[in-house]
Amino acid sequence: MNLKQLLLIFSVTSILWVSCTSISKKEETPKRPNIVIIFLDDSGYSDFSPFGQKKIQTPNVQSLADEGVMFRNFYVPQAVCSASRSALLSGCYPGRTKVFGAHGPNEKGLDPKFPTMGEVFQKAGYQTAIFGKWHCGDLDETRPHNRGFSESCGLMYSNDMWKHHPENPDYWGKFPIKFWENGKIIIDDVDYEHQEMLTKWYTEHAVDFINRHKDEPFLLYVPHSMPHVPIFCSPEFEGKSGVGLYGDVMLELDWSVGEINKALKQNGIDENTIVIFSSDNGPWISYGNHAGTTPYREAKGTTFDGGTRSATIIKYPTQLKGKQESEHAIMTIDLLPTLCHICGVPLPESEIDGKNVWDIITDKKGAVNPHDYYAFTNDKNFEAVMSSDGKWKLHLPHNYRTMTDIIGKDGMPGKYDYSAKIELSLFDMVNDSYETTNVINKHPEVAEKLMDFAQMHKAKFFSE
Structure with a gap:
């Protein structure tokens, strides 16, 4: 055998060795977890059987609960659409982003200087998609196809902002609600027959996305338009x-x-997928029989738990044991940093307010919530703080809306009383989760500590 033949054999052997080593390493490297976030709109805490629904059977949500962990004390920082969704996607309080309330057509929404979860995970190599209601901006630079979501379809804002609005049809009729897909308008003027198909369309897109991206890590966000009126x-x-x-x-x-x-199961990726099921806030109770139910005080549009506490399930079979319940308090702002931690994705360079609460979610022995407090706003008003362990909640003096005896029916809203007031009040959320009895005189030291946190938060975000 001559030298040329020896060199050829050596070369081929080296290539085969490198190829086999590469394949071996690829097989040894676990695929990063997938993420699916199902975010309902105005769903009541008690709308599904795992959380107290008795009138109808919801077997699939029950199965999700059986396979995951039910979180009894999961919160949003503001119980209104745009503020809640922007907090979820940015990991920031509304006070930081200045996204308050519900933004209408042609509004900017979440400033692009605040990266979305889609942008953070897309930058890290994830396939990303949103199928559903966006409501974080209705300008070209703030719509989902320019905010980190490679695939998208749905409405840019709430489905009641249309020509058939029950109270202001003339105003909303000026803004035909459009159905978008991947940055293009597919339906110019959404009407009744289109609204009937929204849940089905979002679901079909989600399943198709999973089928096509089963072999690569993905972030799938499904913010349903329903059950918002x-x-x-x-x-x-x-x-x-x-x-x-x-x-x-x-x-x-x-x-x-x-x-x-x-x-997820049919594609063999169920075990390696984190599924989060929740709602952007509590029910819009003025709509009566077209609204969900909550056992807690008040509802959407307030800082009481009826508005800010959302029934939530987190499923991750390889890390979380099923059929479990958690009483730990966590908030939507924590999901971005926690998911980044789990998936090995760098945090955004800009400052965020959420923290990694994975040890809390997994109920690690001795784990302590890394926050000092959680803050709650209603529109631009900072109204309440809660201790990060969920035991105490302090309401600052504020007005709030509550229902009158005129209850809505069949799509027509009832009447609110906007003159209701609450004084400086401390609630023991362990023994009085319905916020009925002010115990500030019994626990002045707790109230003082929470007031210090409130002053810090106000100075940081509401000093202008």
Whole structure:
């Protein structure tokens, strides 16, 4: 054998060795976890069977709870659409981003200087998608296709901001609500027949996305338009609940959860996928039989727990044991840094308010919430703080809305009383989660500590 032949054999052997080593390393390197976030709109805490629903069966949400952990004390920092969604995606309090309330058509929304979860994970190599209601900006630079989501479809804002609004049709009729897909308008003027299909369309897009990206890490965000009024379901679910349209809507949302969960299992990626199921805030109770239910005080549009506490399930089979319940307090602002930690994704360079609470989620022995407090706002008003262990909540003096005897029915809203007031009040959330009894005189030292946190938060975000 001559030298040329020896060199050829050596070269081929080296290539084969490198190739085999590369394959071996690839097989040894675990795929980064996938993330699925299902975020409902105005869903009540008690709308699904794991959290107290008795009138209708929601087997798919029940299965999700059986496979994951139910969080009884999961909060949003503001109980209104845009503020809540922007906090989830940016990891920031509304006081930092200045996204308060519910933004309408053609509004800027979340400033691009605050990176979204989509941008953070897309930069790290994740496939990203949003199928559902965006409501974080309706200008080109703030729509989802320019905010880190490679695939998208849905509405840019709430489905009641349209020509059939029950109280202001002339005003909202000036802004035809559009259905977008991947940065292009697919439907120029959404009408009744389109609203009926929203839940189904979002679900079909989500399942298709999972099927196509099963072999690569992905972030899938499914913020449903329902059950925000006006409520609709596809023809397949009409009348199926036996308790009215709201029940039918719940059945279809439960079906959607089942379809997404099934797609993960059929593609063999269920074990390596983090699924988070929650709602942007509590129910819009002025709509009566078209609204969900909550056992807690008040509802959407307030800083009481009826507005800010959302029934939540987190499922991650390889890390979280199923059929568990957690009483730990956590907030949506914590999801971005926690998911970054789990997935090995760098945090955004800009400052955020959320913290990694993975030890709290996994109930690690001795784990302590890294926050000093959680803060709650209503529109631009800073109104309450809670101790990070969820034991105490201090309401600053403020006005709030509460229902009158005029309750809404069949899509028409009832009447609020906006003159209700609460004085400086401390609530023991362990023994009085319904915020009924002010115990500030019994625990002045607790109130003083929370007031210090409130002053710090106010100085940081509301000093202008």
